[in-house]
Amino acid sequence: MFRVLVSDAISEEGLAPLCASAQIDIVQKKVSEAEEELHTFDALLVRSATKVTEELLEKMPNLKIIGRAGVGVDNIDVEAATKRGIVVINAPNGNTISAAEHTFAMMAALVRRIPQAHISVKSREWNRSAFVGNELFGKKLGIIGFGRIGSEVAKRARAFGMSVHVYDPFLTKDRAEKLGVSIHSLDEVLAVADIITVHTPLTKETKGLLGKDNLAKTKKGVYLINCARGGIIDEQALIPFLENGHVAGVALDVFEQEPPGDHPLLAFDNVIVTPHLGASTVEAQLNVATQVAEELLHFFEGRPVTSSINLPALSKDVYEKIQAFYHLGRKLGLIASQFMNIPVQELSVTYAGTVADLETTYITRSLLAGFLRPRVASTVNEVNAAMVAKERGITYGEKFSDETHGYANCISLTVHGENKTFTIKGTHVPNYGDRIVHFDGVAIDFAPEGHLLYIQHQDRPGMIGKVGNVLGAYDVNIATMQVGRQEAGGKAMMILSLDKPVDDEVLQALAQIDDIETVKRLEA
Numbered sequence: 001m002f003r004v005l006v007s008d009a010i011s012e013e014g015l016a017p018l019c020a021s022a023q024i025d026i027v028q029k030k031v032s033e034a035e036e037e038l039h040t041f042d043a044l045l046v047r048s049a050t051k052v053t054e055e056l057l058e059k060m061p062n063l064k065i066i067g068r069a070g071v072g073v074d075n076i077d078v079e080a081a082t083k084r085g086i087v088v089i090n091a092p093n094g095n096t097i098s099a100a101e102h103t104f105a106m107m108a109a110l111v112r113r114i115p116q117a118h119i120s121v122k123s124r125e126w127n128r129s130a131f132v133g134n135e136l137f138g139k140k141l142g143i144i145g146f147g148r149i150g151s152e153v154a155k156r157a158r159a160f161g162m163s164v165h166v167y168d169p170f171l172t173k174d175r176a177e178k179l180g181v182s183i184h185s186l187d188e189v190l191a192v193a194d195i196i197t198v199h200t201p202l203t204k205e206t207k208g209l210l211g212k213d214n215l216a217k218t219k220k221g222v223y224l225i226n227c228a229r230g231g232i233i234d235e236q237a238l239i240p241f242l243e244n245g246h247v248a249g250v251a252l253d254v255f256e257q258e259p260p261g262d263h264p265l266l267a268f269d270n271v272i273v274t275p276h277l278g279a280s281t282v283e284a285q286l287n288v289a290t291q292v293a294e295e296l297l298h299f300f301e302g303r304p305v306t307s308s309i310n311l312p313a314l315s316k317d318v319y320e321k322i323q324a325f326y327h328l329g330r331k332l333g334l335i336a337s338q339f340m341n342i343p344v345q346e347l348s349v350t351y352a353g354t355v356a357d358l359e360t361t362y363i364t365r366s367l368l369a370g371f372l373r374p375r376v377a378s379t380v381n382e383v384n385a386a387m388v389a390k391e392r393g394i395t396y397g398e399k400f401s402d403e404t405h406g407y408a409n410c411i412s413l414t415v416h417g418e419n420k421t422f423t424i425k426g427t428h429v430p431n432y433g434d435r436i437v438h439f440d441g442v443a444i445d446f447a448p449e450g451h452l453l454y455i456q457h458q459d460r461p462g463m464i465g466k467v468g469n470v471l472g473a474y475d476v477n478i479a480t481m482q483v484g485r486q487e488a489g490g491k492a493m494m495i496l497s498l499d500k501p502v503d504d505e506v507l508q509a510l511a512q513i514d515d516i517e518t519v520k521r522l523e524a
C-alpha cells in the first residue's frame, strides 16, 4: 500500500484513478494538519501553495515522489529532493491554455480599464469619460520568455492584429518564424513594446529581470503584465515608475509573497490584480490532476514517468527497450562495487551492439546507483546517483564500441580504484536473462542473481571437490557453479550460486584451502 498526501486543492475528478487503486491510500490534508503522520507518506501532491522545503523533506523519510499539479516548481526544493533520491514530476502542459487566456484577459482588462470601470458602475456611478482605454490592434507586444504560454499568448495577440516582439535566449529562428514573431535582444523589446508580458520561470537569472535599470529602458506609457511568477518584475522597483506615470498600468496575477498582504502596489488605481488565477479553470485543474495522477500510478507500478524534473524523460516505448539493460546495468554496478570494496575514483561504461543505439544515460544512472548502493547509507537511485557520485569524488563516463565479443549486446564496466582496476562485462539474452560473460580478466558465464561466491585459485585438479566439501560441511547447498581460467595451470576462478548467504566463518574455512587465493561474497 502506498500512502499519498494531497496537501493543496487538486481536482478530485482528476485524482479519481488514484483513488480507485486498491494499492493507494490518499489523504487530503494540509501539511500542518498531517504533522503526526508525515513520516508515513510515499508521495506528496501539491500545487503552488505548499512549500516543499528541505525541512519538510526531513520529516518525510519515506517520500519517493513529489507531484506538482501544475508547471512551476519554484515552491519545491528540487535540489534537496534530488539529493534524497525523490523523483519530482510536474504537469507541464495541462494549464498552458488557461494561463495564456488569463494573460490575455488581463491585457484586455488593463488597457480598457475594465476592473476600475466595473467598480465604478457597482458604486452606482456612470462616468464614461473616466475610462477611455487603448486598442490592442496595431500595438507592439513584447513577450519575454517564449515557451508554452508565451507562444500561446503570441497566437492570440496576432489574431488581435498586434505585432509580436520576443526575447528568449533559447528560442530558435525557425520556431519564431513558424509562429510569426520576431526575435530581439532584451533591450530592443524593452525599447519598442507598448505592452510587455513576462512568461519565464523564476530563476536566478529571471528574478528582478524587470528591475530599476530595465524598467528605465521601456517606452513611456508602457503596460506591464506578470502572470508567470512574482519577482520577475521587481515589485519595489515598479513603484517610482507608476508614481511618475512612466508605466501606464500593470496587471499582476502573481506576487513575490502570496498572498501579498497590504502591498503598496495595491494602492495604485492602474495596478490590476488577481490572486494567482492563471491555472484556475475547471479544464486546467482537471488536466493537471489527471496528468500527475497517471504519472503517480505509473511510478508505483514501476513504469517510467515522462515529466520528471530530475530524471531524464523516457517514453513508454523507450522504457520498454531499455528495461532489460537497466536491470543488467544495476547488477553490473552492484557486483563490481562489492568486488572492488576499496575506494574508487572512476567508472567507465562501454556499450556495444544493440544496446549502444538506446538511451544509455538512463542505463548508466542505474549502473551508478547499483554501484553506490553498498557504499552509502541513504537512498541512492537514478535520481540522485550522479549527485552522490560527485559528492564522493567518483567520476564516470560512457563510451561506445563495436566490440561485442560475439554477443548481440554487451555492457562493460571498468572500475578504477587505488592500485587496482577491475572489469566486468554482461549481456542480456532475450527470453533467457542476464549473463556475466567476463569477470576480472577471465571469460565466464553466470547469471547475476542471488547469493554468489567468488573464489580465485590456482588451476589445479581437485579444487571443485575441496570447495564442495567445505560448503557441504556447513550445510550450504550449491545451486550452480561456473569455472573459468586465464590459462591451463594459471589464474582460475569459480563463481558459485548458493541457496543461502554464507557467513564469515565459511569464507575463512574456504580461504584456508591450499591454492585458494581470494574468497568473496557477492549479493546480486
Ligand SMILES: NC(=O)c1ccc[n+]([C@@H]2O[C@H](COP(=O)([O-])OP(=O)(O)OC[C@H]3O[C@@H](n4cnc5c(N)ncnc54)[C@H](O)[C@@H]3O)[C@@H](O)[C@H]2O)c1
Residues within 6 Å of the ligand: 071, 072, 073, 092, 095, 096, 099, 144, 145, 146, 147, 148, 149, 150, 167, 168, 169, 170, 171, 199, 200, 201, 202, 205, 206, 227, 228, 229, 253, 254, 276, 277, 278, 279, 280
Ligand atoms: N499564473 C499562473 O497560474 C501560471 C500558470 C502556469 C504557468 N505559470 C508560470 O508561467 C511561466 C511560463 O510557463 P511555461 O509553461 O510557458 O514555461 P516554459 O518552460 O514552456 O517556457 C519558459 C520560457 O522561458 C524562457 N526563458 C528561460 N530563461 C529566460 C530568460 N532569462 N530570459 C528570457 N526567457 C527565458 C525559456 O527558454 C522558455 O522558452 C512559469 O513561470 C510558470 O510557472 C503561471
Ligand SMILES: O=C(O)[C@H](O)COP(=O)(O)O
Residues within 6 Å of the ligand: 047, 048, 049, 069, 070, 071, 072, 073, 095, 276, 278, 279, 280
Ligand atoms: O505554475 C503553475 O502551474 C501555476 O502557477 C499554477 O499554480 P497553482 O497550481 O497554484 O494554481
